Amino acid sequence: MSGIIPLTILVVMLCFWLRSRRRAKRAEGIASEIGAGLLPAERQNTDRAAPDPEAEAVLAALSRGDWLPAAQALAAAGTDWERRSYLVGIVAARAADDDTWLRAWQAARPGDPDAAVVHADAKVSLAWQIRGGAWAKDTSAERFEGFHRVLNEAREDFARAEALAHPGDPTPYLLQIPLYMGLGAPHEALHGLWAEVTKRAPYHYEAHWYALQFWSAKWRGSKDLARDFAAQAAATAPPGSLLTMFPLVSWYEHNDDEAPAEAYGWPEMTALTDAALADVAMARPGHPRIAEVRHLLAYCLTKQGRYEAALEQFRMVDGHVEALPWRYYGDPAEFYCHVRDVALKGAAAARIAG
Amino acid sequence: MSASPRALRALVLLAGFYLVALAVLGVLVGADVAAWIWAPAPVAIKVTVITALLGYPVLRGAFALGEGSGDEREALPVTEAEQPELWGTVRALAERSGTRAPDEILLVGEVNAAVSEDARLLGLLPGRRRLYIGVPLLAGLSEPQLHSVIAHELGHYGNADTRLAGITRRGRDCVLRTVGAFQERERKRIGKERSRQEKADAKRLRKGKKARGVDTGRTGLRYRVMAKPFQAYARFYLRVTSGVGRQQELAADRMAVRVAGRDATASALREIAALDAAHDFYQSRYAMLGVEAGLLPPRGEVFGGLRRLLADPERRSALAELRGELPADEESPYDSHPPVAERVRLIEALPDDGRGADPARPALALLRDTERVLARLEDVLLTPEALAMERAEWPELAHRAMYTRATVGAGPLRTALATAGVASGSASGDLTALLDSADTGRLWLVAGYLPKSSDAARATGRAAREFLRPALEAGTYRLAELALVEKAGAYWELSWSERVRLRLPGAAYSGGTQGAPDMEKAPDMEEALAAAVRAATADAPDTAPLRTLLSH
Numbered sequence: 001m002s003g004i005i006p007l008t009i010l011v012v013m014l015c016f017w018l019r020s021r022r023r024a025k026r027a028e029g030i031a032s033e034i035g036a037g038l039l040p041a042e043r044q045n046t047d048r049a050a051p052d053p054e055a056e057a058v059l060a061a062l063s064r065g066d067w068l069p070a071a072q073a074l075a076a077a078g079t080d081w082e083r084r085s086y087l088v089g090i091v092a093a094r095a096a097d098d099d100t101w102l103r104a105w106q107a108a109r110p111g112d113p114d115a116a117v118v119h120a121d122a123k124v125s126l127a128w129q130i131r132g133g134a135w136a137k138d139t140s141a142e143r144f145e146g147f148h149r150v151l152n153e154a155r156e157d158f159a160r161a162e163a164l165a166h167p168g169d170p171t172p173y174l175l176q177i178p179l180y181m182g183l184g185a186p187h188e189a190l191h192g193l194w195a196e197v198t199k200r201a202p203y204h205y206e207a208h209w210y211a212l213q214f215w216s217a218k219w220r221g222s223k224d225l226a227r228d229f230a231a232q233a234a235a236t237a238p239p240g241s242l243l244t245m246f247p248l249v250s251w252y253e254h255n256d257d258e259a260p261a262e263a264y265g266w267p268e269m270t271a272l273t274d275a276a277l278a279d280v281a282m283a284r285p286g287h288p289r290i291a292e293v294r295h296l297l298a299y300c301l302t303k304q305g306r307y308e309a310a311l312e313q314f315r316m317v318d319g320h321v322e323a324l325p326w327r328y329y330g331d332p333a334e335f336y337c338h339v340r341d342v343a344l345k346g347a348a349a350a351r352i353a354g
Numbered sequence: 355m356s357a358s359p360r361a362l363r364a365l366v367l368l369a370g371f372y373l374v375a376l377a378v379l380g381v382l383v384g385a386d387v388a389a390w391i392w393a394p395a396p397v398a399i400k401v402t403v404i405t406a407l408l409g410y411p412v413l414r415g416a417f418a419l420g421e422g423s424g425d426e427r428e429a430l431p432v433t434e435a436e437q438p439e440l441w442g443t444v445r446a447l448a449e450r451s452g453t454r455a456p457d458e459i460l461l462v463g464e465v466n467a468a469v470s471e472d473a474r475l476l477g478l479l480p481g482r483r484r485l486y487i488g489v490p491l492l493a494g495l496s497e498p499q500l501h502s503v504i505a506h507e508l509g510h511y512g513n514a515d516t517r518l519a520g521i522t523r524r525g526r527d528c529v530l531r532t533v534g535a536f537q538e539r540e541r542k543r544i545g546k547e548r549s550r551q552e553k554a555d556a557k558r559l560r561k562g563k564k565a566r567g568v569d570t571g572r573t574g575l576r577y578r579v580m581a582k583p584f585q586a587y588a589r590f591y592l593r594v595t596s597g598v599g600r601q602q603e604l605a606a607d608r609m610a611v612r613v614a615g616r617d618a619t620a621s622a623l624r625e626i627a628a629l630d631a632a633h634d635f636y637q638s639r640y641a642m643l644g645v646e647a648g649l650l651p652p653r654g655e656v657f658g659g660l661r662r663l664l665a666d667p668e669r670r671s672a673l674a675e676l677r678g679e680l681p682a683d684e685e686s687p688y689d690s691h692p693p694v695a696e697r698v699r700l701i702e703a704l705p706d707d708g709r710g711a712d713p714a715r716p717a718l719a720l721l722r723d724t725e726r727v728l729a730r731l732e733d734v735l736l737t738p739e740a741l742a743m744e745r746a747e748w749p750e751l752a753h754r755a756m757y758t759r760a761t762v763g764a765g766p767l768r769t770a771l772a773t774a775g776v777a778s779g780s781a782s783g784d785l786t787a788l789l790d791s792a793d794t795g796r797l798w799l800v801a802g803y804l805p806k807s808s809d810a811a812r813a814t815g816r817a818a819r820e821f822l823r824p825a826l827e828a829g830t831y832r833l834a835e836l837a838l839v840e841k842a843g844a845y846w847e848l849s850w851s852e853r854v855r856l857r858l859p860g861a862a863y864s865g866g867t868q869g870a871p872d873m874e875k876a877p878d879m880e881e882a883l884a885a886a887v888r889a890a891t892a893d894a895p896d897t898a899p900l901r902t903l904l905s906h
Contacts, residue, residue: 097815103894129817132809142807146820 030348044333049323050291067105074114086288095122113164120161123154170200177210203241205289226250240282244275245293264303295323307346411535429460430734451508456485465490465630469507492718494629499622500717502614509609529588536581615709620701628676644751647758650743654728668851752848760832767829770803781836792895801826831887
């Protein structure tokens with residue numbers, strides 16, 4: 001008699017275990033079914049947030065020392081200031097490693113505004129390469145000396161780029177924000193520069209990206225300054241300008257490390273995420289930054305347990321992972337796939353339950 | 355009397371310190387007794403040795419054992435027979451301050467004056483008095499200003515108001531000495547441990563094993579633990595008594611005003627702040643200029659040369675500015691001195707005593723046989739290594755010192771040229787080889803042989819170049835200087851109004867305005883050289899300006 005009760009408990013537990021195992025198996029099956037088109041970590045591109053054949057062609061030509069496609073791409077971007085600053089960044093990053101072709105370009109076309117702004121921005125990239133990404137206390141005096149020296153050179157280069165640029169072009173101004181950050185410029189100086197940027201392009205995505213970095217606690221601002229800046233930008237920008245991204249970025253930068261996992265589900269965060277979703281839906285399809293927003297949205301939605309919505313974003317950007325938050329990790333592709341799998345399993349479990 | 359209750363409190367605090375010391379010693383002795391009663395002899399011996407080692411700093415600090423004279427600073431004593439005027443002045447000042455004159459007067463090399471007293475019986479009985487006077491003060495102050503400084507120091511001995519507060523001063527010295535004794539023991543111990551571990555590491559390496567690295571974290575721990583109660587007490591003590599210390603300073607200032615006059619005292623404080631900066635500057639830029647080259651200025655000039663700097667009209671106006679703005683040093687709760695600016699403000703707020711700060715003799719006039727005293731001061735204050743150095747007259751010293759610096763500065767680049775296989779041996783030949791490399795696009799190949807930090811060695815592309823650029827530019831500049839000396843007879847010239855500059859013999863130079871005095875041409879030459887070096891080492895090198903400069 002006394003043996004019956006433990007036995008019953010054991011049998012019941014076994015039943016539950018078998019059931020949950022079966023469910024897990026089914027969920028796994030469903031997950032692999034709905035995630036069939038998604039790529040494994042080793043096939044994720046870690047150089048870009050989205051495919052960009054034009055940029056790839058430009059870089060391929062630069063590797064051969066041919067600067068003409070770069071010049072043509074910049075000319076083709078014309079007054080699409082989002083595309084222009086994006087391309088300048090890509091080309092300049094390459095010039096920070098080796099600028100032989102850039103010198104050829106400048107020699108062939110003296111006074112070319114495109115080459116001038118690439119030259120200046122390359123100095124900033126170069127300076128950052130010299131500094132390295134470590135905290136100030138772990139950065140040697142030699143690195144800092146080179147960092148400041150090259151940044152100071154870049155100031156002159158930017159002055160030249162400004163003088164050569166189209167009067168309505170915000171690029172040489174907005175690309176100076178990281179320079180101001182590195183040289184520890186006072187707040188008033190950035191306000192002055194910011195007026196020059198917004199006069200030319202009030203809702204420029206990359207300008208806001210850099211400015212938010214400046215106002216962040218890790219550079220020249222604070223948690224509150226960054227939050228206020230991002231909220232103000234998101235509130236005043238027209239739909240489709242993607243500036244609703246920045247309250248999310250600010251929150252992620254200042255809270256992700258310490259906040260509890262459920263913090264992403266708090267009403268404040270959910271509202272910010274919904275605003276960004278609406279903004280993305282309104283953005284023009286060719287916006288060079290839309291993929292970046294989708295990446296961060298996919299992360300936030302997963303954290304909020306909104307797996308189906310997260311998967312929708314994952315599907316649209318899968319294959320390229322050079323974006324927040326993945327890029328902050330040692331192995332971005334691996335972390336991306338890990339979060340994506342969480343979303344996949346969550347969605348599958350929801351389907352079984354539903 | 356407001357000082358008395360505070361002084362009494364200080365006395366109690368000092369007694370408390372001795373209580374701590376006695377308690378610690380009691381514990382140590384107790385441990386010994388216990389060990390000898392209950393432990394086997396070897397353990398007891400070990401315990402005794404340890405307690406003796408630990409107890410020594412306590413004894414030494416609290417009861418000033420093994421202190422010798424109590425003051426071991428290096429100084430040149432001057433007797434009354436040698437310096438009757440100086441002694442006469444000090445005696446007269448002591449009389450007017452109402453205190454006993456010092457028993458010794460000693461000269462030191464700093465911008466400072468100080469008094470000390472070998473007090474006995476826990477600092478309750480007076481002892482032998484010493485007055486230290488910094489020679490730079492003699493060189494930079496007027497006679498009334500020096501009177502004020504000495505009167506201030508004597509005021510520390512004799513202020514009737516603060517006689518009891520003297521215990522505080524002695525107490526502070528005592529507390530700090532004990533803490534200092536512990537720190538010194540700990541340092542020595544860690545030093546020993548470090549060299550022992552380094553030796554062990556070297557041995558391991560010789561045997562082909564991996565070195566363990568040096569870790570002295572635990573060594574000296576015993577001393578640190580022992581010092582803890584004393585340090586805590588010292589902090590407490592200093593916080594409580596620093597107010598008294600500040601009051602003593604202000605009282606000494608009042609004494610100085612009474613004896614030497616308001617204006618002389620205020621101007622002396624301002625002058626000392628400026629003199630301090632001038633002395634540091636003189637020591638690093640002039641007196642020690644040739645140390646790398648193994649050279650010192652002529653005998654007596656190491657301390658005496660400051661007079662030349664102070665006499666220079668351009669330096670004088672720079673110093674006048676310094677006198678106007680007093681250093682706004684931050685007030686620390688442990689500092690016994692109120693900020694100088696505060697002291698000057700208080701003094702200048704006193705009513706005019708009509709004595710003014712008339713132009714008066716420089717204080718150095720009090721010293722007999724000045725040059726001989728300055729030379730003897732060097733014998734006392736300089737290290738044997740420094741005394742063994744060659745002496746050179748200022749112009750020669752400047753040129754040889756800078757030539758050595760240029761040689762040392764160009765060294766790594768010349769080694770790199772040699773490694774690249776293009777060195778020629780002479781400085782101008784090496785420079786030409788470097789410029790040829792730049793013109794043929796091999797500049798960074800050569801620069802690649804310069805010594806690199808680990809960061810620089812890891813960098814690639816343009817970043818690698820930027821890591822090397824400062825060393826390349828500096829090396830090229832130095833090499834160009836050497837080449838100019840070699841080929842154009844350039845030389846470095848010392849000036850008391852500005853830094854040492856490289857100059858070309860007048861006629862050989864064509865870059866400046868025709869007929870302009872040499873003084874104005876020279877800066878152009880250095881700027882032109884720097885610009886030419888930058889052009890030659892730029893990403894798109896242009897060696898023409900440097901070649902032109904060198905062809906003269």
